[in-house]
Amino acid sequence: MMDWWLDSLLVLGLLWLAWQAVSAPRVFRSVVMFIVFGLFMSLCWARLAAPDLALAEAAIGAGLTGALLLSAYRALLARHEQRLPEPRVSRPLAGLIAVLCALAFGVLAWVLLTVPGVETPAGREALARMDDLAVDNPVTGVLLVFRAYDTLMELGVLLLALLGARVVAEPLRASGPGPWQRPGLREPVLVAPLLALLVPLIVLMAGYLLWAGTSAPGGAFQAGAVLAALGVLLRLTGRVRPTMNSSFHERALLVLGLAVFTVAGALGFGFEGYMLSYPAGWSYPIILVVESALMLSIALTLALLFSGSGGLRGGE
Amino acid sequence: MDQVLLYVLTAAALFGIGVYGLLVQTHLLRRILAVNVIGNAVFLLLIAWAVRDGQPPDPVPHAMVLTGIVIAVSATAFALALLRRYHRDTGCVSLEGREDEGG
């Protein structure tokens, strides 16, 4: 009974928030509603027995996406309240199309759920083979062992997004949150203690998420997102400044994940005969090394995407 | 109604809301939000499907949606970079009205 109440409240909240996100009168309200929508999605993942996803959605979907959206909102601020042109599609027609799309989606979903499936879908196979692996977390097992190609390509997509953003980037002065340390303004008193407390805590949490990801919910993506949040925090408090070009170390760190993963996979090719397998008995340490490299690359890529710059340098 | 059915219906409704927003809104930031809502609707369907028969949840859709979340944030970041550049070059925040301005 209580479960039904909780699910209904979550679902109603999701629907209302999504509606607000697309049609609230002011853009700022839309953005804030979307961030809360991300948090509600995180709760839904927890309800649907997907704790890894709940962690990832809270860190990436609500947190980082929210920071990106608010930063973009600030950059477009001059133009929001102007009268916007009328859409090319009239509202009743758009409503009709939306209802038809939702119906088509619902029919597809119903077919997906009720058609008797394959005898042993990939997931059941994966769960059955979990004992052969060195890791206990099935999602990590799928990500890094059974479907390692997908994860490798995902890193490529992340890097590609950063390259694309660099190509269309604005000049550095206009990009990202501006330095609020303008002359005449003192830094708020509570910022330094906040950083003193949060920076070690975030590093600890990221390390724990990475380590625990092999046997409990967690993993490289969640840890990388938490580290990226650290980068965002340092950028916003002025502890690091954006720079136009990436230094050699930053470029090395950006491709580190892709490189280490490919090398580990090539090693497997030498030992086991196919790419992205791991030499027997070595898989646990190799997975840990690969995940660490992934975490660092993901963190730097996401932090640079937020900052809109080629690099981040410490100090004043 | 059981939990999976409830979430699947919600996913369909979210999909419809996202499509409506994409068609009707002209402010590009709102369109990016609408596309993200559509993406989340599809993820919700995948995860609801993963717990459909009460056994331990299927890890392959979980891994796919985790990949999807990371790719969604990269695509959003790229779209926002494009939007900022577009705004900087033209001063507009929507695609529609541009032909009337005479370039």
Place this chain on the structure above:
Amino acid sequence: MNVAAVVAWSLIAVGSGFFLAGTVGLLRFPGVFSRLHALTKADNVGLGLLVLGLAILAGSPWTALKLAVIWALALLAGTVSCHLIARYALREQGGRERAEP
């Protein structure tokens, strides 16, 4: 229901009541400062009571400690955000003499 469960659920109920009060304050108060006051005071106490109730229900001291850490972090985040927002609003409105509640 034993005594511990009754105590825990009443703590959770009172904590939710504080959250309700904070939200009503957010919606009904006229200016930035009074809204901040309602939010930070009511929500922090509400969260503390909720965490206390959940810690009693959880049973293991380890979980209770983790819940307390969550409360401490939420307190920290709320304090700094309140400080930054209030500072910005004060500067916007032209200093202490001219700021409205």
